[in-house]
């Protein structure tokens with residue numbers, strides 16, 4: 001089969017590899033009908049996530065048709081149309097039982113190593129480095145899906161692939177980010193990053209009753225989408241002082257909740273950005289926490305900082321004193337995708353939201369190297385989200 | 392992991408190059424590999440150390456077999472390596488004890504173990520493990536303590552390739568969180584303590600081995616299968632050098 005493989009920073013190749021087979025009794029093989037590139041894939045593309053191996057198959061946002069099931073699979077059968085969450089979950093451990101799916105104990109073969117690094121290991125992820133299990137990803141014609149009965153959701157309605165694909169990651173991720181804000185009537189939520197996750201965070205904050213959402217980015221097309229499609233007020237951080245702007249827009253209070261939908265590769269300008277770029281280059285700091293710093297400073301007293309943006313290692317100069325003095329709450333982590341599948345599919349079926357609005361580019365697997373480049377560049381490419389149809 | 396050095400300076404005698412882990416009579420043991428130039432000298436020295444160790448054993452076994460305080464067991468043992476690890480599994484003590492007590496089950500989750508054949512209801516058993524360079528290593532073990540649903544302790548018998556003692560204990564975790572499994576291991580590496588020290592530097596320390604095995608046990612008991620990616624597709628690999636995946640796998644093997 002053809003598959004999108006990682007060969008190093010900025011080096012994505014489409015290769016012919018062997019087809020995946022059943023390796024464990026709860027596995028299924030899915031023939032991929034649609035897959036997407038995620039902002040998280042860009043952290044791999046730019047070489048910021050350790051534990052990648054040359055030849056690794058990428059992709060954790062995918063859906064398709066079940067073509068083979070292992071002996072213990074009961075719910076799914078050949079021919080079923082499924083969306084597969086990016087977290088691999090056993091469904092049996094204490095974390096899965098408590099709806100903390102992305103913290104599953106039992107799916108990561110590298111768990112002892114992650115345990116040593118982080119003091120605990122979460123669920124394995126598709127196509128996301130050998131620290132997260134090294135599972136081959138779904139930017140391919142076929143993919144092996146472990147614990148097939150647990151996380152995947154069957155799609156029986158006539159919704160298109162493009163309408164349901166993002167249940168695999170970014171819609172639940174934006175939704176959980178908003179849910180973590182504990183939104184109350186009258187609340188203002190500030191969202192840093194108008195990428196796909198940011199867009200779904202904005203939409204979800206409104207779905208959950210926010211009075212107002214203020215979105216921050218510098219990429220014109222993304223700000224335009226945030227404003228016109230997702231109905232946020234927008235601030236361009238490249239031309240405005242975001243902190244002043246937010247204070248002003250909220251009558252001096254500050255936003256009730258702040259969402260960091262940017263993560264470890266935040267951009268910026270001036271001395272602070274130069275500082276983080278340099279420290280990151282010298283390996284003195286692994287992640288660039290520009291947005292996190294802003295979110296803490298901006299948030300009103302007693303507010304919440306919600307962090308769907310991915311961090312992998314160490315950050316520097318985080319204003320902990322401000323966070324403490326203002327009594328902030330922090331919520332973060334990989335999304336507990338299975339918890340959200342049913343409710344969010346319902347919202348799509350009710351026509352409350354059509355997630356395909358974020359798609360800007362459509363291609364096939366062969367177009368992957370170009371698509372990664374375009375999605376990574378952002379500025380001037382008009383690229384907000386790429387989906388790929390393998391066949 | 393704690394390494395207890397012997398006073399006579401055995402470490403200088405035989406630098407060991409590498410380590411592999413083994414699972415000793417009921418749980419785990421680690422031993423050094425004699426390889427290359429100093430192989431013979433090291434093997435002899437190793438045997439001397441093993442012999443020396445034998446006398447200290449019974450106290451160690453007693454300490455490990457004490458039902459009330461397995462985790463505080465101090466091993467009054469002048470030479471050897473001690474390691475311990477724990478994991479919590481969402482199953483009852485009874486079920487986990489029974490699974491472990493069927494010693495034939497152990498190779499399902501202990502990576503380097505090939506087979507265990509119990510005799511006389513498990514009182515004695517023969518263990519076969521995959522040794523260095525594909526060599527088979529076998530030893531005889533005796534179960535020296537067996538408290539149903541609480542504790543199993545063992546030692547290897549004199550004359551075995553592997554010289555070790557250890558215990559596994561089972562305790563209810565609070566608030567319905569399942570069972571806490573604790574493994575304690577004490578062993579004499581044939582390659583001497585230097586080997587153990589070097590093994591630690593290379594990241595192949597016994598605690599890591601035990602943790603890996605306990606993780607697989609948990610996966611097997613809770614999820615019904617052991618997570619793997621062995622045999623999945625990937626793009627063509629570079630011709631030489633260890634890949635990140637290999638390094639990760641070796642670090643946790």
Ligand SMILES: NC(=O)c1ccc[n+]([C@@H]2O[C@H](COP(=O)([O-])OP(=O)(O)OC[C@H]3O[C@@H](n4cnc5c(N)ncnc54)[C@H](O)[C@@H]3O)[C@@H](O)[C@H]2O)c1
Pocket residue numbers: 038039040041042043169170173192193194195196197198216217218219222237261262263264265266267268290291307308309310333334335378
């Ligand atoms: N928690 C999870 O489970 C989960 C799931 C999916 C994605 N993510 C993470 O969410 C983040 C966003 O994902 P995405 O797909 O939207 O990525 P993306 O790269 O497309 O979007 C990031 C956006 O942030 C903007 N940005 C950069 N620096 C900024 C700054 N200083 N201030 C404001 N905006 C800034 C960029 O211009 C870009 O539009 C990534 O870190 C991704 O890894 C997390």
Ligand SMILES: [Zn+2]
Pocket residue numbers: 038039040041060061086169170
């Ligand atoms: Zn993603």
Ligand SMILES: [Zn+2]
Pocket residue numbers: 089090091092093094095096103104105106
């Ligand atoms: Zn689980």
